[in-house]
Amino acid sequence: MKLLSKLKAKRSYDYSPAHRLLEVCAIFSFFAFLSVIGLRAVAGFVTVSLYQALWIGSLSAILGYIAADFVSGFVHWMGDTFGDIDMPVLGAAFIKPFRDHHVDPEDITRHDFIEVNGNNSLVLLIIFVPAFFLFKEASNLWHLFMLSFTVFFAFGIFMTNQFHKWAHLPERPAWIVRLQSLSLILAPDNHNIHHTSPFDTYYCITNGWLNPLLHRLRFFQLSEKLVRWVLRIPKQTT
Template sequence: MNFLRVLFPSPFKIHRLIEVLSVFLFLIFSALSIWKFGLLAKSSFFDSYLFLSLRLLGLLLSAYITADFLSGFVHFLGDSFGDENTPYVGSAFIFPFRDHHVDPKGITRHDFIETNGNNCLVSLPILLYCFYAPLESGIFPWARTFWILVLIGIFFTNQIHKWAHQDKPSKVIHYLQKKRWILSPDHHQIHHTTPYDTYFCITTGWCNPLLHKIRFFPFVKRMIRSIINVLSFSNTNKHRSL
């Protein structure tokens, strides 16, 4: 009963139920996917152990970096476009990003489900596709496994982000932050400095220095705004012609 109260604090909300189901299904299918990944690796033992180890290491590292980049791109979109009144995504997607700058410590008051539920909800359909896709020969099984690992990295992103805002994380988490294996508080503080327009990546932060140096996000922002302006101008002329 107490466990249910933790999962479903009153008042009961449908979105909370969806988050709980998303987290449980994501964890279950992630574990099953890793098991299938193990079978795939075992079937590859005709390769040398060194070659297989290098392949696995490259897969894990590239997936981890990709998760970091994607965390930054989604974070950038949430910070840069629309508002809480934007249809469909305003309250659930954009508002949490904007509110986080008003109350950066707010994320530390979220429980495990609230912290990770939305990421699981978005990632679950892709994970299910990757899990149920036929196990064929060639490069596809490895590409599918790559995206499963990316999704697992994305799953941990909000939790890592939460740890970066905690005053006293556990010793293990502090060690990982210090070694830069996950996002560290001092690195993330760069993003929380006005005008909040850089260092968006929040899994490890590894991508941030390069993306900042080449001004990747300002370029993308200009491109998206140009496209929006062109579409708005086109729609305006279309209505005038009617």
């Protein structure tokens, strides 16, 4: 009992130890699935020609990383826009972190690796499990493309909250600044637009590549109108 109370006193997170354990398991499962699917893809790449390996590898990497950026923006937009923190299940786990982030944007910088990346690892099982069973023949070009796409997409989603955290760090190591200045990961300038009134654009937080395009297309504003019209959700007035 003494050990348990000591552990509770020392803990660096303010949620239940059971959820902490779930996050740790989810991160392990992420690396296990990434290794298995990644090794299957590598085994496929050595069976195809160099030309095929180059175009499949580069196209799947770019599309996977862009898809991760889009999904990060879409999920972020839903969390910021719809529902309430008091909603059952989704309220505390999904909506509250997004709403809290706008109240205290630097709070994420005080979260450790497990807290930052645990929930995304859990969600990635939705992608990994079907990919594992559906794309078994790595010598098949379509399967090979999807295996490689899954690796880059999952990597992008896994790193999304980490990149988001780094965009908020007041002081950043030089190598992170370099990656941000090359726009290989979410850059603070790009993300600051989201944290500027009216807070309804630049939702993408993996690399932010899609933000200027989606902003110009008014994608999220039009999507919100569509969702509210279809589901008859009235606009919240706060």
